[in-house]
Amino acid sequence: MMAKLGIFDLAVRYGKLTAIAELSFTVAEGERVFISGPNGAGKSSLLSAIAGSVRAAHGRIEMDGDILSGLGPEAIARRGLSMVPEGRRIFAGLTVLENLTVGTGMRRDRSAVADDLETVFTAFPILRERARASAGALSGGQQQMLAIARALMTNPKVMLVDEPSLGLAPKVVDEVYDRLCQLQAVRGLTLVIVEQSSARAARVGGRMLLMRGGRIVADGDATEFAARDLLTEAYFGGAA
């Protein structure tokens, strides 16, 4: 089977600091992969390098056999890969509608934009309701939905989502994941999601890559990681 996404010997450096060190993995079409690991492990750097918003020092990134490495974020988005960045990065002073359409200037086909907007509004009815409201007035969960919806506006085949649960109450996190899974089922999306909680990842279901020091140190089903974390907690009282 051909991999949807292939990362080969990827390295990311910030000056002398190596954030990602010779990292490789592949993701199959329609797969859901969680990336976990401690703060500073390189999770965001990995996603940003794949999406083209951080330059890789070394390595090759392929999607469907197409080489993405060396392209900028807009060119990568046009090829069908988009990212929901850590911290959501919505424009609080713009309306919901403006947030969704601000990146579509590069696309000349207005009717396609209208179609994508309709699809996104169907997936997120709350965003249609609040289309004219300022994005800053939305709740945290709604802002996360908006960030996801914005990434969907380029009609991606692969979506990278950096810590969607950050700062949200567990019930709201449930909603965000319900929506992501639903989108995946309906659109056949390939999803790579940074998620710190292995328990959460296990509940949602999928594969998990564990990162440490810019490398992948484990790769398996999320449920195995959750079981291991429970064991650690049982032995060390959660202090580990």
Ligand SMILES: Nc1ncnc2c1ncn2[C@@H]1O[C@H](COP(=O)(O)OP(=O)(O)OP(=O)(O)O)[C@@H](O)[C@H]1O
């Ligand atoms: N723009 C930058 N300039 C310099 N160093 C950076 C930059 N971005 C990240 N780093 C460093 O690179 C390493 C990896 O950071 P990264 O943000 O990718 O990790 P992370 O796993 O996403 O962490 P977190 O869980 O805190 O989001 C860290 O040591 C971090 O301090």
Ligand SMILES: [Mg+2]
């Ligand atoms: Mg991060």
